[in-house]
Amino acid sequence: MLELLRYFGLPTFSASTQGPAIDNINVLAHWLMALLFVGWGAFFIYTLFRFRASKNPKANYQGIRSHFSSYLEVVIGVIEVVLLLGFAIPIWASRVNDVPKGPDAIHIRVVGQQFAWNIHYPGPDGVFGAISVDLVDEVENPIGLDRSEEFAKDDIFTVNQLHIPVNTPINISLSTKDVIHSFTLTELRVKQDAIPGMEIPVWFEATMTTDELLEEIKGTAREGRGFEIACAQLCGLGHYRMKGFMTIHEMDGYEAWLAEEQEYLSEEEEDDWEDDWED
Template identity: 65%
Template sequence: MIEWLQALGLPIDASADGFAIDEILGLVHWLMLILFIGWGAFFIYSLIRFRQKRNPVADHDGVKSHFSSVLELAVAIIEMVLLVGFAIPIWASRVNDVPESSEAVHVRMVAQQFAWNIHYPGPDGIFGASSLELIDEEVNPIGLDRSSPGAADDIVTINQLHIPVNERIRIDLSSKDVIHSVNLPEFRVKQDAVPGMVIPMHFEASMTTEEFLETLKGTARDTLPDIEKGFQIACAQLCGLGHYRMKGYLTVHDEAGFQDWLADQAEYLEAEGDDDWDDDDW
């Protein structure tokens, strides 16, 4: 059922739970096809049955059969079953069941016009505090307070999200200015970043960036701009003039690769201090 959706242009599913979303997409498409054929046939029947030649004078009594009401009721019931039986349970299990910090790789993502700031708690697993007063667009876009508990080893990147494969990932999403929306199409994840709110989202990658690029070889998607950089993070909410360039990259490593990347970042932090943000090594 899912292959034909991909043939219609749905991106590869590189996540552990994306198949549930794809199943819903498939069901909705089949239902819409049935509705299209059903109502289309009814429309053509009506054009013939009520043509002017056969009905020169308007009939003020109208239709007496209740067939169309029954049909509409049936469609409404099918839609309710889809919503209550499928969409809401998937929402409840997939979206609301947010993993704790201890069960997931926990990252904070702060959207702004026009970039994604990504904040890792570092080896101690504690996010340092951040404050509005400390925000400096050049060197400290999230206003991280390096003197607060747990902050010294925190890693902050711009437009670069790195995660391990086959592990739950939890992202706490917020925004500094307007409403943005983080879109990870290959993971079937999309979430608005709303100023004043911290919204948790979670997923699990089932494919590394390397495997993803391997799968794309020879397909039409392989020719997309910047595709060699791997999974892209797109802003899915028109957020201002620079919306089009609010693009980030998501790199999925194997476990060892992820640990190496963390070690590199820690080393970089040690060597450069936090005056030089790691936004130029990509």
């Protein structure tokens, strides 16, 4: 069935630790759907053929007298309970309760806005600097970072460029500056709405690097196109183009990228943003 769903559009890979579980419950649900549809369909077509008026001119007042349908309803109910208790609720509980807090996890803030994703790293001190709406400048300082504050000096932010290491728990604090957006990493089976006035944790652990992905999709329609951040919630006229890019590195590659960004920061603030605005 997994193969069937994949033939029917589902990506052939899932690039996070929770991806296989989410694909799995989708597959189970589709098995149940397929069985019911084929079962009902077969019964339906058979009766349409067998009980047509020309073949069966006199209808039977009593009709069917079996309790088969009651059993069917009970069976569907039981399967749904199994899907709920065995799969859906545990997966959900893990999603919202197992947010990694330890030193091994990488903490990143993501701030949605019309129509871009701002990515904010705390820098070497590991603490996010202060933010103020009064400091927001759409070109120089889209998240309103207060550079004069102690923890803010080493913070890095990018626009539409999320870099993370593979096989490492990532803890994203998701928020938005304006309207509701939905932070979506299709290949990782991650999706979470960004709600104004709230900061919502999103966590995942990638299992595939960008290089591995590019290898995987050779010869398919998306050849050469790496991971992306999509917006799934209507957020205005630019909703369709609210796309970010995500690069998944090996750990050393990620650290090299961070060091490079740090270097830009120490060189001079002025022309940093230009690099990020490209693309």
